[in-house]
Amino acid sequence: AKRARLPRLVKREVTVLSAHEMKTLIKASDGDPYQQLLVLSLSMGLRQSEALGLTWGDVSFDRAEILISRALHSKEGGGHELTELKTASSTRRLVLPQPALKALKHQRIAQIEHALALGPKWNNLLDLVFTNDVGGPVEKSNLRSRHLKEWLKTAGLPSTFRWHDLRHACASSLFGQGVPGPVVQQLLGHSSLNTTMGVYGHLIPSQQSLAAEAMDQLLA
Numbered sequence: 001a002k003r004a005r006l007p008r009l010v011k012r013e014v015t016v017l018s019a020h021e022m023k024t025l026i027k028a029s030d031g032d033p034y035q036q037l038l039v040l041s042l043s044m045g046l047r048q049s050e051a052l053g054l055t056w057g058d059v060s061f062d063r064a065e066i067l068i069s070r071a072l073h074s075k076e077g078g079g080h081e082l083t084e085l086k087t088a089s090s091t092r093r094l095v096l097p098q099p100a101l102k103a104l105k106h107q108r109i110a111q112i113e114h115a116l117a118l119g120p121k122w123n124n125l126l127d128l129v130f131t132n133d134v135g136g137p138v139e140k141s142n143l144r145s146r147h148l149k150e151w152l153k154t155a156g157l158p159s160t161f162r163w164h165d166l167r168h169a170c171a172s173s174l175f176g177q178g179v180p181g182p183v184v185q186q187l188l189g190h191s192s193l194n195t196t197m198g199v200y201g202h203l204i205p206s207q208q209s210l211a212a213e214a215m216d217q218l219l220a
Helices: 019-028 035-044 046-050 097-123 142-154 164-178 181-188 193-203 208-218
Strands: 065-068 069-074 080-084 094-097
Touching: 019 035, 019 142, 019 164, 035 046, 035 097, 035 164, 046 142, 065 208, 094 181, 164 181, 164 193, 181 193
Parallel strands: none
Antiparallel strands: 065 094, 069 080
8 A cells, every 4th residue: 555656645626715605605695595695605604514503592682692502314224313523623603694683683683583484393403503494403405405495596607606705705715805814713723724725825915015015125
């Protein structure tokens, strides 16, 4: 095995959406029960399992914050479970931007109305923010095949776009707006800044001219 030549690791190209494309994608989801999930994922860069594992107990409307501490995963043999996140850096308390806060408020009202209309058939035992029609966990495959696929088609975006690319779109947009790397790292829950920069560093606008100007002033 020591003599074996390992294949070169090829990194997948990070999908970048412009601000216009992000808004177009959200618009394409109008009327869809998971539109608020899309808004939260785009604006917060959450992993899919983190967003689907979010409970109402993790949401503070008063402080405009959410606590990311668990993820929703499928169990062997069927069913779902909430599991603790793998690393300490993955567990994080995040400040909600206005689009995400409005999305969660809208989701709360819509869910209560739907639960009242459904009556005894409603069964949200895990107190999840995002559920299926009867209160159970959301199937990830349904999000991709039924919802995301239709949004992309309506928005005129490539069908190869994955749900995880929403996380990439969030990070790349923040870097494009000049948000510092450590802040993006904390938002995404990466264990180190090296991880964040390794994936998104090439998307950061060049600051070399600013560095040169600063040195000019120091040594002039």
